[in-house]
Amino acid sequence: MRGHDQIIANRLNGFIPSIVFLNDYPCKTDxxxxxxxxxxxxxxxxxxxxxxxxxTGLKVSISATTEARAKALFKKAKESGAAVVAxxxxxxxxxxxxxxxxxxxxxxEEVV
Numbered sequence: 001m002r003g004h005d006q007i008i009a010n011r012l013n014g015f016i017p018s019i020v021f022l023n024d025y026p027c028k029t030d031x032x033x034x035x036x037x038x039x040x041x042x043x044x045x046x047x048x049x050x051x052x053x054x055x056t057g058l059k060v061s062i063s064a065t066t067e068a069r070a071k072a073l074f075k076k077a078k079e080s081g082a083a084v085v086a087x088x089x090x091x092x093x094x095x096x097x098x099x100x101x102x103x104x105x106x107x108x109e110e111v112v
Contacts, residue, residue, distance in 0.1 A: 003029030003040040008054050022073060024064035047072045056081035063090045067102045074104060083108050
C-alpha cells in the first residue's frame with residue numbers, strides 16, 4: 001500500500017480526511033503535497049495481509065480493475081470500520097476510468 005502513512009500521521013494529529021480514495025490500479029499517492037483528496041494505491045498488493053484500520057470512521061471510495069479485488073477491498077474496508085464505503089469494478093486504461101461491472105455502497109448505522 002502506498003499513500004496511507006500520511007493519513008495515519010494526519011489522524012494522529014487530529015486531521016480527518018473528508019474522503020479516502022482507495023485505488024487498486026497504478027496511481028499517484030502524493031496527494032498531501034498537492035492538497036488533493038487522500039489517495040491510497042493498493043495495486044499489486046496482497047489483500048490478505050492488508051491492514052485498513054486507518055479507514056475507521058471514514059468515507060471510502062474504492063475502484064478496482066477486477067470484480068474480485070473490488071469485492072475483497074469492499075469487505076475489508078467494512079470490516080475495518082469505515083463509515084461509508086462505495087466500491088466498483090472499473091476499466092482503468094490510460095485514457096479513462098469507466099465503471100464496467102459490479103458496484104455496491106455500504107453505510108454503517110452504528111458508530112465503531
